[in-house]
Amino acid sequence: MIDIENLSKVFSSNNRDTFAADRVSMRIAAGETCVLLGPSGCGKTTILKMLNGLIPRTSGTIRINGRDLDDFDIAELRRSIGYVVQQICLFPHMTIEQNVSIVPRLLKWDKARTRRRAAEVLATVGLEPGHFLHRYPAELSGGQQQRVGVARAIAADPPVLIMDEPFGAVDPINRESIQDEFLAMQQRLRKTIVFVSHDIDEAVKMADKIALFRAGRLEQFAAPDELLAHPASDFVADFVGKDRELKRLALIRVGSARVADAPALSQDRTVEEALALMNAQGREHLTVLDGAGRPVGYVTQARLSAGVPAATLESAMTPATSVSLDDNLRTAVSNMFRGDIGWLPCTDGEGRFDGEISQAAITHRLGQTYRERR
CATH class of the missing domain: 3.10.580.10 (CBS-domain)
Structure with a gap:
């Protein structure tokens, strides 16, 4: 579970303060996927980076499974949170097995356990271990590299996974396939996931909860169907679109x-x-x-x-x-x-x-x- 209370981040420049996050409060239940959504510059990536300790908070509290972020050693924190970025950032000189095994090796897992885990997580993201473990990133397509990025993030079985537009650089056909595989994976693993996106259709498909931001402020925090059926403001209604009833069709069985x-x-x-x-x-x-x-x-x-x-x-x-x-x-x-x-x-x-x-x-x-x- 992730509890965020009155979280703010202020950047100061030329004697002017800019709120990248302005008194944000929300609770993400264990096993839920929360998509941070909004236009460019609304603060969603800033919040993601504060969750992982990449940038400091100005004020407010963040608790992960009841434990205040300030109580974590920074290395411990980052090893307990899987991080998937849009640019993927695989190490080109390492094999896929070596890339996936980075955090388990930092945690000093033995070689046999590390190899088993690398094969397991590759299979989880739809990549045949026997075919991919000993290849290099340059030999893979963009979509396959993105799956390796997800596999690397979950290799040490962290309870929390944060993702910064993880499918944004993937072409539309592969993106839908990877999204479907990710949803199937989440059904099995039930990680607590915080996921940045700018795409309302992706958010509706992937999220248990959507947090919609504007200029650092949380405009609405709700389940996708609630957000579409009952937008809290004119901004929310405009952002989700005039076809929001059609978007709801994808949510109902x-x-x-x-x-x-x-x-x-x-x-x-x-x-x-x-x-x-x-x-x-x-x-x-x-x-x-x-x-x-x-x-x-x-x-x-x-x-x-x-x-x-x-x-x-x-x-x-x-x-x-x-x-x-x-x-x-x-x-x-x-x-x-x-x-x-x-x-x-x-x-x-x-x-x-x-x-x-x-x-x-x-x-x-x-x-x-x-x-x-x-």
Whole structure:
């Protein structure tokens, strides 16, 4: 856990004081990822450097797991906090194994333990140890070097990880892949992470909490959905963008918005049975399932009522995609647009039918946040 109370940093020049951080207070729970967000010059990197003792505080307190920063020996502090920077800063004359092993060697781990740990953390960030351990940084792509930087930061298993725009120098395709791998890694490791970004979409995707700054002041500290749904000021609303409801789609799982009792029939059932079920439930469409209960298509009342010549639903259905309950609503909406359809069948972890998601259900789910505030 990281507790920050009334933290300030003042730079003085030409008899003028500039607040890079102005009485900032927030609490980051153990295992949370907090993204420090804001425009250039807002103080987010200054706060990151104060956390690691790279620059001194003017006033205020920082406690890590209940221990005041002033109680740490500076070497002990920096070895207990993993640090990932945008420029990566791997040592070019060292192998990847040697780069990753720097802190364990400083901590005087034995060689066997250090080698095991280097292989473990490379695998954790998606790099095959046998292929990468003995290569040099110049032999790796920018995205691979960035992963090595993360591996080096977690090699000694520090409880806290701080990251200064760690994916900013990576191209968009690799950035998304590395972000996904990092999220999967965090699910396993549950480090307390403080992460600087200037990208609202990255912050929404990566954070448990977002701290949004302007001119050294903390404008809002909240979970991503809270920040998007209830911006605390006009500045916050402008920063997160007019499309903030669309950004919220990436935060909400299909399973929380689906209609669980949507009807479906096996593909070997008749057209008459399908029409009877749709009429009884007032439905315009029906999901068609294979013998294992997986959705394979759909039929509509309009088409079946028009007298489609078919003995079973298998020959009358239109093939359709589906979404998993674990997918987010953004994925669901994208699939709906791609298929020119206003709903989709949902599947469980085994691929079996488990309700459906519709545009109306998504609208209702997004509105739930506002209804709960009334």
